[in-house]
Amino acid sequence: xxxxxxxxxxxxxxxxxxxxxxxxxxxxxxxxxxxxxxxxxxxxxxxxxxxxxxxxxxxxxxxxxxxxxxxxxxxxxxxxxxxxxxxxxxxxxxxxxxxxxxxxxxxxxxxxxxxxxxxxxxxxxxxxxxxxxxxxxxxxxxxxxxxxxxxxxxxxxxxxxxxxxxxxxxxxxxxxxxxxxxxxxxxxxxxxxxxx
Numbered sequence: 001x002x003x004x005x006x007x008x009x010x011x012x013x014x015x016x017x018x019x020x021x022x023x024x025x026x027x028x029x030x031x032x033x034x035x036x037x038x039x040x041x042x043x044x045x046x047x048x049x050x051x052x053x054x055x056x057x058x059x060x061x062x063x064x065x066x067x068x069x070x071x072x073x074x075x076x077x078x079x080x081x082x083x084x085x086x087x088x089x090x091x092x093x094x095x096x097x098x099x100x101x102x103x104x105x106x107x108x109x110x111x112x113x114x115x116x117x118x119x120x121x122x123x124x125x126x127x128x129x130x131x132x133x134x135x136x137x138x139x140x141x142x143x144x145x146x147x148x149x150x151x152x153x154x155x156x157x158x159x160x161x162x163x164x165x166x167x168x169x170x171x172x173x174x175x176x177x178x179x180x181x182x183x184x185x186x187x188x189x190x191x192x193x194x195x196x
Contacts, residue, residue, distance in 0.1 A: 015071050016135055017151035019188045024152075026186040028179035034086075045186030048082065053194065055087035059104065059119065063196070066124040070132060075196040077128055079188035080105055080158065083180070094118025103127070130158065137162045156181035 026042035035051055037044050056063075056078055063081070067074035084106035085091050094117065096106055102114035105127030112130065116122025135154030141162060142150060149168050156171040157164065159180040165171045172179050 016073070016132075016154075017147035017149075019073050019076055019148075019151070019185060020192060022148045022152050022185045022189075024185040024189070025179070025182045027183040028177045031177040031179055031183055042186045042189075045183050046190045048183075049079065049187040049190040049194075052082040052087040052089070055089055056082065056191075059087065059124075060196070062121050062124055066121060066128050070125065070128045072128050072132060073188065073192070075188040075192035076131075076155070076184070077105075077124065078191045078196050079184045080127065080131065080155075082187050082191075083184050088119060091118065105130075131155070134158055134162060138165060141165070142168075152181045152185060155184050158184075 024042060024045075026046075027040060027044040027048060029040045031048070032040050032044035035048055037047055039047065059081065060074075060078075063074045063077045066072070067077055081087055081104045084101075085096055085104050088104055090096050091103075095102055097108070100110060101108050103116075103118040103123040105124065107114045107123070107127055107130065112126070114123070115126045131154060134157040135151060138145075138153035138157055139150045142153065142165075145153065145168065153165045153168070153171055156175055160175040164174045172181050175181070177183070
C-alpha cells in the first residue's frame with residue numbers, strides 16, 4: 001500500500017478511536033482451545049489471527065475497500081472475520097452458528113436480513129454498518145467513556161448486544177468465551193501490524 005493510503009487509514013483512527021490504543025487481555029482459554037493452543041491472552045489471539053491470515057488474504061482488498069467507504073479500520077473488520085468465521089473456514093455453505101448466522105462476519109438472521117453473498121462486499125458493508133451502529137449506541141449509553149473504550153464496547157456489543165455492556169472492565173462477561181472484545185481487539189492489533 002502507498003503512503004497516502006497508510007496516511008488515510010491513520011486518519012480513520014480519529015473517528016471511532018485508535019485500535020492500537022485499546023487495552024486488551026486477549027483470548028480466553030476457551031477461545032484458545034479452538035486451535036489447541038497452549039497459550040492464552042494476547043499471545044493466543046495473535047496465533048489465531050496468524051492462522052487465519054492466508055485465508056484472509058483473498059478478502060483483503062474488499063476489507064480495505066469497505067473500511068475506507070465506512071470509515072472503519074480494516075484491521076477491526078478483519079479481526080471480526082477471524083473471530084466470527086475463521087475467515088470462512090468455520091462456515092458451511094456460508095452459514096455458521098447452526099444455521100443462524102450468515103457470512104464472514106456472521107450476521108444473525110434472527111435480528112437482521114442478510115444481504116449479498118456470504119463473502120461479498122455487500123455482506124462486509126452490512127456487517128460493518130451493524131458494528132458502527134453498535135459503537136454509536138455505546139457512545140450514547142456511555143458518553144463519558146473515552147473514544148477507545150466506546151469502540152471496544154461496540155465490538156463487545158457486536159457479539160452480545162448493547163444491553164450486555166454494563167461496565168468497561170466487565171464488558172466481555174456474557175460474550176462467547178467471555179473474551180469477545182478483548183480477543184477481537186488483540187487480533188485487530190496483530191492484523192494492523194501485519195498489513196491491514
